[in-house]
Amino acid sequence: xxxxxxxxxxxxxxxxxxxxxxxxxxxxxxxxxxxxxxxxxxxxxxxxxxxxxxxxxxxxxxxxxxxxxxxxxxxxxxxxxxxxxxxxxxxxxxxxxxxxxxxxxxxxxxxxxxxxxxxxxxxxxxxxxxxxxxxxxxxxxxxxxxxxxxxxxxxxxxxxxxxxxxxxxxxxxxxxxxxxxxxxxxxxxxxxxxxxxxxxxxxxxxxxxxxxxxxxxxxxxxxxxxxxxxxxxxxxxxxxxxxxxxxxxxxxxxxxxxxxxxxxxxxxxxxxxxxxxxxxxxxxxxxxxxxxxxxxxxxxxxxxxxxxxxxxxxxxxxxxxxxxxxxxxxxxxxxxxxxxxxxxxxxxxxxxxxxxxxxxxxxxxxxxxxxxxxxxxxxxxxxxxxxxxxxxxxxxxxxxxxxxxxxxxxxxxxxxxxxxxxxxxxxxxxxxxxxxxxxxxxxxxxxxxxxxxxxxxxxxxxxxxxxxxxxxxxxxxxxxxxxxxxxxxxxxxxxxxxxxxxxxxxxxxxxxxxxxxxxxxxxxxxxxxxxxxxxxxxxxxxxxxxxxxxxxxxxxxxxxxxxxxxxxxxxxxxxxxxxxxxxxxxxxxxxxxxxxxxxxxxxxxxxxxxxxxxxxxxxxxxxxxxxxxxxxxxxxxxxxxxxxxxxxxxxxxxxxxxxxxxxxxxxxxxxxxxxxxxxxxxxxxxxxxxxxxxxxxxxxxxxxxxxxxxxxxxxxxxxxxxxxxxxxxxxxxxxxxxxxxxxxxxxxxxxx
Numbered sequence: 001x002x003x004x005x006x007x008x009x010x011x012x013x014x015x016x017x018x019x020x021x022x023x024x025x026x027x028x029x030x031x032x033x034x035x036x037x038x039x040x041x042x043x044x045x046x047x048x049x050x051x052x053x054x055x056x057x058x059x060x061x062x063x064x065x066x067x068x069x070x071x072x073x074x075x076x077x078x079x080x081x082x083x084x085x086x087x088x089x090x091x092x093x094x095x096x097x098x099x100x101x102x103x104x105x106x107x108x109x110x111x112x113x114x115x116x117x118x119x120x121x122x123x124x125x126x127x128x129x130x131x132x133x134x135x136x137x138x139x140x141x142x143x144x145x146x147x148x149x150x151x152x153x154x155x156x157x158x159x160x161x162x163x164x165x166x167x168x169x170x171x172x173x174x175x176x177x178x179x180x181x182x183x184x185x186x187x188x189x190x191x192x193x194x195x196x197x198x199x200x201x202x203x204x205x206x207x208x209x210x211x212x213x214x215x216x217x218x219x220x221x222x223x224x225x226x227x228x229x230x231x232x233x234x235x236x237x238x239x240x241x242x243x244x245x246x247x248x249x250x251x252x253x254x255x256x257x258x259x260x261x262x263x264x265x266x267x268x269x270x271x272x273x274x275x276x277x278x279x280x281x282x283x284x285x286x287x288x289x290x291x292x293x294x295x296x297x298x299x300x301x302x303x304x305x306x307x308x309x310x311x312x313x314x315x316x317x318x319x320x321x322x323x324x325x326x327x328x329x330x331x332x333x334x335x336x337x338x339x340x341x342x343x344x345x346x347x348x349x350x351x352x353x354x355x356x357x358x359x360x361x362x363x364x365x366x367x368x369x370x371x372x373x374x375x376x377x378x379x380x381x382x383x384x385x386x387x388x389x390x391x392x393x394x395x396x397x398x399x400x401x402x403x404x405x406x407x408x409x410x411x412x413x414x415x416x417x418x419x420x421x422x423x424x425x426x427x428x429x430x431x432x433x434x435x436x437x438x439x440x441x442x443x444x445x446x447x448x449x450x451x452x453x454x455x456x457x458x459x460x461x462x463x464x465x466x467x468x469x470x471x472x473x474x475x476x477x478x479x480x481x482x483x484x485x486x487x488x489x490x491x492x493x494x495x496x497x498x499x500x501x502x503x504x505x506x507x508x509x510x511x512x513x514x515x516x517x518x519x520x521x522x523x524x525x526x527x528x529x530x531x532x533x534x535x536x537x538x539x540x541x542x543x544x545x546x547x548x549x550x551x552x553x554x555x556x557x558x559x560x561x562x563x564x565x566x567x568x569x570x571x572x573x574x575x576x577x578x579x580x581x582x583x584x585x586x587x588x589x590x591x592x593x594x595x596x597x598x599x600x601x602x603x604x605x606x607x608x609x610x611x612x613x614x615x616x617x618x619x620x621x622x623x624x625x626x627x628x629x630x631x632x633x634x635x636x637x638x639x640x641x642x643x644x645x646x647x648x649x650x651x652x653x654x655x656x657x658x659x660x661x662x663x664x665x666x667x668x669x670x671x672x673x674x675x676x677x678x679x680x681x682x683x684x685x686x687x688x689x690x691x692x693x694x695x696x697x698x699x700x701x702x703x704x705x706x707x708x709x710x711x712x713x714x715x716x717x718x719x720x721x722x723x724x725x726x727x728x729x730x731x732x733x734x735x736x737x738x739x740x741x742x743x744x745x746x747x748x749x750x751x752x
Contacts, residue, residue, distance in 0.1 A: 016052045019052040019053045019054065019055075020052055020054055021054070022054050022055040024053070024055065025055045025056075025057060026053040026055065026056050026057070027057045027058075027059075028056065028057070028058045028059070029059050030059055030060070030194050031058050031059065031060040085464070085465045085466065085467065085469050086126055086130070087126070087129070087130045087133060088464055088465070088469070089464075089465050090127070090130040090131075090133075090134070092464075124239070124241060125150070125153070125241075128153055128154075128157050129146075129153065131157065131160060132146060132147065132153065132156050132157070132160065133146070135156075135160045135163070149288065149292060150241075150245060150285075150288055151245050151248070151249055151285075151288060151289050151292060154241070154242055154245045154246060154249075155176055155249075157242070158172070158175055158176060158179055158222075158224070159172050161222040161223075161224065162175050162222060169218055170211075170212070170215050170218060174211065174215065175215065175218065175219075177209060177211055178206060178211050178215040178216065178218070178219060179219060179224060179246050180246045180247070180249055180250035180253070181202065181205045181206055181209060181211070181250065182197065182202050182216065182219060182224075182225060182235070182237075182246075183237065183242070183243045183244075183246035183247040183250065184205075184246075184247045184250040184251065185197040185198075185201055185202045185205055186235075186236055186237060186243055186247070187243055187244065187247040187282060188247070190272060190273070190278075190279075191269060191272050191275075191278075191279040191282045191283075192272075192274075192278055192279055192281075192282070193237065193240035193241070193243045193244050193281060193282070194236060194237070194240055194243075195236060196228050196234035196235065196236040197234060197235060197236070198233060198234055199216065199227075199233055199234060199235055200233070202216055202235070203216060216235070219235075220235065223238055224237065224238060224242070225237060225238070226238055240281070241281070241285075244281050244282045244284075244285040245285045245288070245289065247282070247285070248282065248285035248286040248288070248289040249289050251265070251286060251289070252286070252289045252290055252292075252293070257300060262300075262302075262303045266303070266306055266307075266310075269283065269310065270310075275310075276310040280310075283307050283310050284307075286307055287304055287307040290303055290304050290307070291304060330376070330377065330378070330379050330382050330404055331374050331375070331376055331404070332374070332375050332376075332377055332382045332385055332386070332402060332403070332404055333372055333373070333374050333401075333402070333403050333404075334372070334373040334374070334375065334396070334399060334401075334402055335370055335371075335372055335399070335400055335401035335402070335403075336370055336371040336372075336373070336397075336398045336399060336400065337370055337398045337399075337400045338370070338371065338398050339370065339371060340371045340439070340442060340443055340446060342490065343371060343398075345435060345436045345439035345440075346432055346436060347397070348373075348435070348439075349426060349431065349432045349435035349436065350432070351395070351396050351397065352373065352375065352426045352435075353426040353431065353432075354395070355375070355385065355394070355396065356375060356377060356381070356426060362374070362375050362376075362424040362425075362426055362435070370400070382404050385402060386402055386403075386404065389402040424438060450494070450498075451497075451498040451502045451503065453468070454468060454471065454472075454498065454552065455498070455503065455556065455559065457472065458472060458552065458553065458556045458633065458636055459556065459633075463636050463639050463640045464639055464640055464641075466640075469640040469641075470640070472550075472552065472553070472636055472637055472640040473637050473638075473640035473641040474637075475495065475550035475551065475552040475553060475637050476549065476550045476553075476637040476638070478491055478492045478495060478550065478551055478552070479546060479547060479548055479549055479550060479551065479706075480546055480547045480551070480715075481547045481548060481702050481705075481706050481711055481712075481715045482706060483706060483707070483708070483711075492551065495551045495552045495555065496551060498552070498555060499539075499542070499551055499552065499554065499555025499558055500539055500555075503555055503558060503559050503562075504535045504538070504539050504558065504562060506559075507535050507538075507558075507559060507562040507563055507566060508531050508532070508535050508562075508566070510563070511527075511531045511534075511535075511563065511566045511567065511570065512527065512531060515527045515531075515570060522570065522573075522574035523574060525573075526570060526573040526574035527570055527573075527574070529569075529570075529573050530566065530569040530570025530571070530572065530573040530574065531566045531569075531570055533565075533569045533573075533599065534562060534564075534565035534566030534567070534568065534569040534570065535562040535565075535566050537561070537562075537565050537569075537598070538557075538558045538559075538561035538562035538565055538566075539558055539562070541558075541561065542554040542555060542557055542558045542561070542630075544698070544719060545557070545634065547698070547702065547715055547719070548701055548702060548705050548706070549634045549637075550634070550636075550637045552637075553633050553634045553635075553636050553637055554630075554633075554634060556630075556633035556636070557629070557630030557631075557633050557634060558630075560625075560626040560629045560630055560633070561626045561627070561630050563622070563626065564619075564622040564623045564625070564626035564627075565600070565623065565626070567619060567622055568600055568619045568622070568623060569599050569600070571611060571615065571619060572599055572600070572603045575610050575611055576603050576606055576610050583734075587602070587730070587731075587734040588682065588731060588734050591682045591683055591686050591731060592669075592670060592673050592686060594730070594734075595686065595727065595730065596666065596669075600623070665693050665694065665697050668689075668693045669686075669689045669690055669693045669694070670689075671689075672688070672689035672692060672693060673685050673686050673689040676688050676689055682731060683727050683728060683730075683731040683732075686727060687724045687727050687728070690720070690723060690724070690727070691720045691724060694719065694720060694723065695716040695717065695719065695720040696716070698715060698716045698719050698720075699712045699713060699715065699716030700712070702715045702716065
């Protein structure tokens with residue numbers, strides 16, 4: 001290494017040896033933008049024995065068959081599961097506030113209107129779009145100002161770069177004209193992006209358009225253009241799509257509706273080297289810019305059709321079919337806005353059958369919040385489906401997206417979506433029944449996976465950026481007292497199946513295994529009663545919270561509370577004399593303590609003499625942490641919306657004060673219980689005290705969070721009636737199993 005550093009010039013043999021041993025990586029950047037020279041042989045090919053590099057990295061817009069076999073890495077489109085988290089994460093990373101759900105919906109709708117199916121949601125488009133959102137937030141401008149077409153997005157991007165201009169800098173319209181001229185000069189010779197243009201030629205074109213030559217330097221300052229080193233006589237665009245769309249805008253402005261000019265352009269396009277494959281990006285940009293003319297003149301309609309035909313030829317040229325070969329087949333993904341449980345499989349099967357024209361395979365996959373159906377079609381038919389969707393001609397209920405899946409990931413997707421038994425020919429006899437059976441299998445599989453997927457992301461410390469952020473944030477709308485909850489009963493039922501049945505069963509199984517695997521296990525009766533009472537307390541305790549907060553988030557609290565109280569109450573059942581501690585006289589003697597403390601509170605005085613101190617510390621810490629974690633989980637839907645960091649300091653302080661005031665309600669219950677208890681017996685005194693304080697607090701909380709006086713009154717009265725009934729049961733059956741069970745459900749009600 002020392003010799004290599006100090007040597008003026010390494011010898012050719014030494015470099016060849018390093019190349020052969022893969023100690024040097026050769027990077028060939030932008031191969032598709034490099035015009036081939038017929039005067040020179042193809043040196044950089046794997047077939048050339050004189051090419052010594054054994055480690056070669058190529059970037060290209062096109063597939064390069066001269067370098068096969070090779071490993072191909074393709075940038076993926078951003079799918080709907082990751083688009084919204086991407087936008088929120090970008091805004092947060094740029095120091096801006098995240099968007100609310102309604103703003104995100106509007107933004108995603110704008111983006112869906114903006115992209116064409118040929119471009120899709122590329123990372124570059126998503127970045128440009130998110131950058132425009134950040135600019136609008138900084139300027140406090142509404143989302144309705146977002147660009148609705150890709151050409152408009154490119155011009156808006158220039159505006160955002162030019163926002164801090166000084167008095168001597170060009171205004172936005174002038175900068176647009178200068179950029180369009182520079183783009184056309186860079187692209188006019190080859191119709192391919194990434195090409196350099198002479199600075200002198202651009203300055204001449206600017207002068208002919210009566211634009212100051214100095215504006216070329218402004219484009220370089222904004223990093224729209226970069227100077228080629230070392231000659232510094234040429235410039236090229238930093239972003240390829242920007243140059244294509246700006247040049248296309250210049251072309252449409254210059255040619256207008258002149259048929260002879262467009263005919264010459266189309267002829268020139270066909271004659272370009274590698275056309276139409278090598279220039280398909282520019283052809284697509286010209287087509288998009290032609291469609292901006294409203295109304296579209298007959299001349300431009302003909303141009304648009306010819307450009308579309310050329311673009312389709314460019315797609316076919318990427319995968320030529322030789323004689324005797326079957327047409328290339330690709331995977332097309334249909335994205336439906338509704339989850340699978342809300343869809344009619346029979347209607348869906350008929351729509352797919354109408355969409356395809358020959359033998360096809362259909363794969364179906366459930367995704368949170370939407371359903372994805374993958375069909376295997378020919379490349380030609382895939383183009384027709386995408387074009388029909390882009391023009392709004394596809395008759396498919398709830399279809400919000402169509403995209404072609406990369407051929408390189410086909411085998412992966414085949415394995416990910418379904419086994420072979422779920423490949424369906426929608427045109428075969430009995431296809432509808434086959435599809436319905438497949439659909440039921442997918443529903444069953446999703447019901448098994450969904451609960452654990454939601455629990456996993458609900459526990460995430462960065463829930464706003466997780467794939468299920470929209471699902472978790474929307475779960476607040478399914479709180480029992482939320483407006484319009486009746487319209488969401490199907491989704492609420494799915495949440496409750498997880499939080500009331502599946503997650504508690506998981507907790508019970510975990511705790512059972514834990515206690516039974518001890519060297520000296522507790523009696524089976526104590527384990528069973530302890531786990532049952534602890535998990536039941538957690539489940540029922542989460543229901544009052546679910547009146548105002550997401551049942552899904554409260555169910556997450558059920559998990560941690562169930563573990564803590566399941567541990568504590570199993571230890572209590574196994575180590576203490578239940579009959580003495582929870583006798584009728586003991587419970588009725590201080591009914592307030594019995595209800596507010598429950599099994600843990602009643603038994604606490606006997607812990608020090610019956611339970612080892614390390615175990616006491618463990619149980620106390622576990623209960624405290626579970627309560628804190630349950631509270632944190634209830635805030636997850638707000639964090640998923642990105643609202644947690646948007647609240648100001650004083651709003652957080654006022655929220656803490658209100659929460660502390662609500663927590664002090666237990667003291668008022670005690671006070672009124674003593675006052676009323678001087679004139680009447682238990683449990684009447686406690687029930688009246690709780691009805692007054694608990695009902696008042698829940699009614700106020702419902703009104704502040706949900707609005708609507710009738711809703712608040714009904715919620716408060718319902719809660720008081722249910723709680724009072726359990727208080728009565730706990731008192732009059734004290735000392736029995738039923739009384740103990742009812743008593744075990746009450747502490748969390750009091751905490752609320």
